[in-house]
Amino acid sequence: MSVRELVVLGTASQVPTRHRNHNGYLLRWDGEGILFDPGEGTQRQMLRAGAAAHDLHRICVTHFHGDHSLGLAGVIQRINLDRVPHEITAHFPRSGQRFYDRLRYSTAYRETVPLTEAPVDSDGVLASTASYTLEARKLSHPVESYGYRLVEPDGRRMLPERLASYGIKGVDVGRIQREGALGDVSLDDVSEARRGQRFAFVMDTRLCDGVYALAEGCDMLVIESTFLDGDVKLAVDHGHLTAGQAGAVARAAGVRHLVLTHFSQRYDDPAEFERQARAAGFEGELTVAHDLLRVPVPKRR
Numbered sequence: 001m002s003v004r005e006l007v008v009l010g011t012a013s014q015v016p017t018r019h020r021n022h023n024g025y026l027l028r029w030d031g032e033g034i035l036f037d038p039g040e041g042t043q044r045q046m047l048r049a050g051a052a053a054h055d056l057h058r059i060c061v062t063h064f065h066g067d068h069s070l071g072l073a074g075v076i077q078r079i080n081l082d083r084v085p086h087e088i089t090a091h092f093p094r095s096g097q098r099f100y101d102r103l104r105y106s107t108a109y110r111e112t113v114p115l116t117e118a119p120v121d122s123d124g125v126l127a128s129t130a131s132y133t134l135e136a137r138k139l140s141h142p143v144e145s146y147g148y149r150l151v152e153p154d155g156r157r158m159l160p161e162r163l164a165s166y167g168i169k170g171v172d173v174g175r176i177q178r179e180g181a182l183g184d185v186s187l188d189d190v191s192e193a194r195r196g197q198r199f200a201f202v203m204d205t206r207l208c209d210g211v212y213a214l215a216e217g218c219d220m221l222v223i224e225s226t227f228l229d230g231d232v233k234l235a236v237d238h239g240h241l242t243a244g245q246a247g248a249v250a251r252a253a254g255v256r257h258l259v260l261t262h263f264s265q266r267y268d269d270p271a272e273f274e275r276q277a278r279a280a281g282f283e284g285e286l287t288v289a290h291d292l293l294r295v296p297v298p299k300r301r
Contacts, residue, residue: 152196247277
């Protein structure tokens with residue numbers, strides 16, 4: 001049975017707090033694990049969340065500020081210590097290659113696992129598998145930053161009442177799916193198009209075209225909301241979003257489930273982030289993330 005869920009490992013912006021670890025997000029997607037922005041302490045948070053190095057298949061770093069990347073060293077060393085048997089690919093801004101290299105080889109350890117590097121230097125498709133296409137879009141931050149988006153291939157949904165009306169059952173259901181027709185009955189006669197699921201991960205950025213492109217039509221959008229709306233000037237100056245801006249993006253993009261995260265330590269009322277995102281007009285499902293939270297990706301439409 002396939003599992004699609006977000007495991008939140010940390011939610012703090014810039015510095016950890018007593019209740020929030022540095023960033024870290026593990027997306028489980030049909031047997032693969034994609035780790036986004038492993039900040040300091042990610043390895044321990046994975047242990048607390050019941051996640052192992054063997055669960056990882058990709059690491060996606062949006063940019064090389066410490067709260068999004070300092071945990072990379074420990075995670076990579078754990079991958080090697082545990083001798084993960086499958087390929088793991090790391091995506092990160094090409095302009096940060098020197099930071100990646102320093103983190104990967106920050107201390108002495110035995111390298112047992114070949115880690116594939118796939119740096120990002122432009123918008124576009126990074127990888128395609130049977131269950132998703134991974135894309136990147138450039139964001140607007142003081143250092144180069146990219147957001148990531150998974151798009152499941154579109155498929156077909158079989159319609160039981162149509163199948164029954166044509167007397168198609170048993171092995172013939174699989175046959176018409178494979179061959180596209182069964183006698184005079186076409187696949188279109190007994191099924192309908194099913195749009196693939198979409199997931200986006202948007203961290204440190206001002207409002208820009210990339211934010212909207214990543215969020216468009218997403219079933220789940222994980223997005224930073226570092227500041228509340230009263231501090232919008234701080235957000236713009238430092239290359240961040242407010243809760244209201246995140247909510248407005250989700251509303252405009254038709255997002256189904258909005259996950260707010262990456263909170264400044266200056267605020268002590270998490271509920272205010274939800275109130276401001278709602279005030280911006282977002283009416284879908286909304287989660288204000290906290291550490292070690294599990295959030296299922298919404299079921300297909």
